[in-house]
Amino acid sequence: MSTIQPILESAIQLFPQLDSARLEAEVLLSHVLRVKRSYLYTWPHCLLTAHQISQFQALCQRRLQGEPIAYLIGHKEFWSLELQVTPATLIPRPETELLVEQALARLPIQSDAQVVDLGTGSGAIALAIARERPRCRVLATDNAPEALVIAQQNAQHLGLHQVQFQVSDWWQALDQVNAAVVVSNPPYIAITDPHLTQGDVRYEPRHALISGKDGLAAIRLLITQSLVHLEPKGWLLLEHGYNQAAAVKKLLTRQGYAMITTYPDLAGQPRVTGGQKP
Numbered sequence: 001m002s003t004i005q006p007i008l009e010s011a012i013q014l015f016p017q018l019d020s021a022r023l024e025a026e027v028l029l030s031h032v033l034r035v036k037r038s039y040l041y042t043w044p045h046c047l048l049t050a051h052q053i054s055q056f057q058a059l060c061q062r063r064l065q066g067e068p069i070a071y072l073i074g075h076k077e078f079w080s081l082e083l084q085v086t087p088a089t090l091i092p093r094p095e096t097e098l099l100v101e102q103a104l105a106r107l108p109i110q111s112d113a114q115v116v117d118l119g120t121g122s123g124a125i126a127l128a129i130a131r132e133r134p135r136c137r138v139l140a141t142d143n144a145p146e147a148l149v150i151a152q153q154n155a156q157h158l159g160l161h162q163v164q165f166q167v168s169d170w171w172q173a174l175d176q177v178n179a180a181v182v183v184s185n186p187p188y189i190a191i192t193d194p195h196l197t198q199g200d201v202r203y204e205p206r207h208a209l210i211s212g213k214d215g216l217a218a219i220r221l222l223i224t225q226s227l228v229h230l231e232p233k234g235w236l237l238l239e240h241g242y243n244q245a246a247a248v249k250k251l252l253t254r255q256g257y258a259m260i261t262t263y264p265d266l267a268g269q270p271r272v273t274g275g276q277k278p
């Protein structure tokens, strides 16, 4: 038997390499106890059961091996939405909120426009747009059915019933769909990129991350195919790697898009580029 405080302190010692050791230990322990983090400090002398201690220690060991904390606790916050995530989905990143902001900037508050999120994963982008623009018709697609199941559960849980889901290889199963705004955070890492062997991405689905030799295979395809489905004056908004903005702009220009602009994320990195169908 032990209480919260010593268990937490000993776990923090396990993660000396992590700046966020205390936060991570708190998140894992509050997940096991099914309480808010503040509970740990309000009730530091609360006794834990042997089962709770072993559950917590097992999670700490997995974290120590490098498993992302979002997979260990099964959820991640994005745009103030609590989203379920599993190893079938990418873990939504804060920088992707920029894509949501740019989509919303093109959708008046009462808009009932058709929006398509290609490669929705956990549903992060589609659900954030649906939350902010409740009259929009939002279609979320992915070619990974197991990811789409999670996205649908997230929509259900958040009561965002206006979002439709469709398994599709990019635009392939979407013949009849035209859209005013198309958003995508596609895979954009080159297969040889050394970052693939570091941090959280080691545990994320490879097909959600990698896109050919230069990381641009999916983006090339989306830029070409979306022209067929965009309404006149419709927008294509793409997230990309910090060093891909020039290449993405060039691809959009070659296909005849107008008003091509790149937007920086909170870290100042060029992260989203958009273009308008003439």
Ligand SMILES: C[S@@+](CC[C@H](N)C(=O)[O-])C[C@H]1O[C@@H](n2cnc3c(N)ncnc32)[C@H](O)[C@@H]1O
Binding pocket: 089, 090, 091, 092, 093, 096, 118, 119, 120, 121, 122, 123, 124, 125, 141, 142, 143, 144, 147, 168, 169, 170, 185, 186, 187, 188, 207, 208, 209
């Ligand atoms: C970088 S993840 C983005 C997930 C989510 N939109 C987000 O921002 O958190 C890319 C997504 O594209 C999906 N994807 C990869 N190839 C695809 C394809 N050919 N057609 C449709 N979706 C694809 C992956 O399954 C994955 O969910």
